Amino acid sequence: MEQALRVCVYGATGYTGIELLRYLSQHPYVKVVSVLSRTYAGRYLSDVLPSFFNTYLSKIPLTEEPQEDFDLAFLCLPHEISLNLVPELIKKGKKVIDLSGAYRISKKELYPEFYGFEHVHEETLKLAVYGLPEVFRDSIKNATLVANPGCYPTATLLGLYPFLKEGINLDRVIVDAISGVSGAGRKTAQHFHYPEMEQNIMAYSVEKHRHVPEMEDVITKISGKSVKIRFTPKVIPASRGMLCSLYVQTSEKRLKDLFEETYLCEKFVKIIHEPPATKHVIGTNLCLIYPYYEERTQTAVIITVIDNLGKGASSQAIQNMNIMLGMDEATSIEKPALFP
Ligand SMILES: NC(=O)C1=CN([C@@H]2O[C@H](COP(=O)(O)OP(=O)(O)OC[C@H]3O[C@@H](n4cnc5c(N)ncnc54)[C@H](OP(=O)(O)O)[C@@H]3O)[C@@H](O)[C@H]2O)C=CC1
Ligand SMILES: CC(=O)N[C@@H](CCC(=O)OP(=O)(O)O)C(=O)O
Incomplete structure (x- = not known):
């Protein structure tokens, strides 16, 4: 890859956001350009999360809004926040991987009962590809919006x-x-x-x-x-x-x-x-x-x-990103477990 893919992480200081950044910090073809948090805005990532001291992300500032243009967004946010943010980002031409459940179920009538909100973005819901690579790899390749599985x-x-x-x-x-x-x-x-x-x-x-x-x-x-x-x-x-x-x-x-x-x-x-x-x-x-x-x-x-935060969330999200961008899908996520 000649140019690094520019990535923005929403909800960066939650558990899935942190795990995502752990993998992204080692990804050879990705540059994380914005890490968003309302609670910690104004501070550096490693001041809030010292586990990032030994990465290039150590001194990236946490901000409420993206600081630079980006190509792809990971949403590590509550379902109801992703619900409205996804169509906005897609309208701006971004690729989106949503870790919430807001775009996972294709039948919009199920959302009020199971998520407590009306699904008001039916057209966007139709764009969503369910991000289980072993099953839907071919559709993920061409997706604009991936709904990362629970x-x-x-x-x-x-x-x-x-x-x-x-x-x-x-x-x-x-x-x-x-x-x-x-x-x-x-x-x-x-x-x-x-x-x-x-x-x-x-x-x-x-x-x-x-x-x-x-x-x-x-x-x-x-x-x-x-x-x-x-x-x-x-x-x-x-x-x-x-x-x-x-x-x-x-x-x-x-x-x-x-x-x-x-x-x-x-x-x-x-x-x-x-x-x-x-x-x-x-x-x-x-x-x-x-x-x-x-x-x-x-x-x-x-x-x-x-690992609920790995294949159950963040590393699976990276596997999806790798597939969307035509890279080897194992890039940066081929690590052995921390054992014992
Ligand atoms: N934990 C898990 O194992 C899994 C979680 N998921 C899904 O991934 C998503 C993130 O989960 P997880 O990381 O565990 O959650 P956390 O609660 O750990 O983090 C969520 C983050 O979202 C941000 N946030 C919260 N409310 C708002 C808001 N109103 N507007 C903007 N940002 C907000 C918070 O950051 P701040 O307040 O600083 O902005 C917070 O850090 C959820 O949809 C969850 O269902 C999916 C699979 C597995
Ligand atoms: C222990 C625990 O509470 N687990 C969560 C599931 C986490 C998950 O996969 O999340 P989403 O579908 O919300 O994205 C739950 O049961 O609600």
Whole structure:
């Protein structure tokens, strides 16, 4: 690449923004020109986040508005803020990767129930490409707007894709999921406060979660069929990491071959032969999948692990950017985990 791609990061000091900057700071073809924050505007990045002292971004000022022109924006913002900002940026000719959920579901009528707002930008919603590279790589190449998937949907859809690709019927899937606390973002809530969260395991949003329509919508896009997802999320006292157990009633027994074949050429989705652990994916763009068929109950048990801030958010966003710009999609995100 002759000229660096100029990038602006909105919501730069939230958890996904920080993780995004960690990867971008090492990206050979990208120049981060603006990092936006209302709370820390006027300060240098490394004064707010000393973890950036040893990068070229150390003395970049945090500002409320972009300071320089840019080619592509990452939005690490609340859904309702992305909702209105995305069309403004697209009108100005920018490419956008939105990490929020504002453009992930194609049916606008689902937004009031699951997001609490009317989706008032139907034309922009039609432009959005769902940013799960292993499934939608070809559409991502030409996208102006990528709706980066949610963390639970990433871990679930990658575990179901081998069945969907082969047209194997799945009427109903049970998804039992565990997330680290950073999945809830940097803002505090009483139940995530240390004395309540430490030594605790909490189920939440058992009756309704906005990731259910996201998963069901994408499954229909892939397979043309409708599948019901029974989803139960839980949060544990770990900073990051996500483990999803998927249960599928099926007579398809050749799971290992099916999964190996589906992901043979993928750099970031790997099939493993021992039950997975989140420690092997923290700080990476990896999704590890352990497929197992239990004869006794005729159940396919698929266990997936990702870093909610990695493949579940920021490194996946960079994978999408690399694809949009025709670069090697692994550029800057091919790191091993921080282990142990
Ligand atoms: N955490 C995760 O694991 C994942 C998160 N996501 C999604 O990514 C997005 C960002 O999440 P995350 O980084 O965790 O969230 P955080 O709460 O950590 O950060 C959000 C950032 O947005 C900025 N912000 C908040 N309110 C406003 C506002 N009204 N106007 C402008 N900026 C605002 C804040 O910065 P400031 O106030 O300084 O401007 C804040 O730093 C969300 O939509 C989330 O749903 C997606 C996948 C996984
Ligand atoms: C532990 C926790 O609270 N996790 C978040 C999911 C984070 C995510 O993927 O985010 P979005 O779909 O909001 O972008 C939640 O369940 O709401």
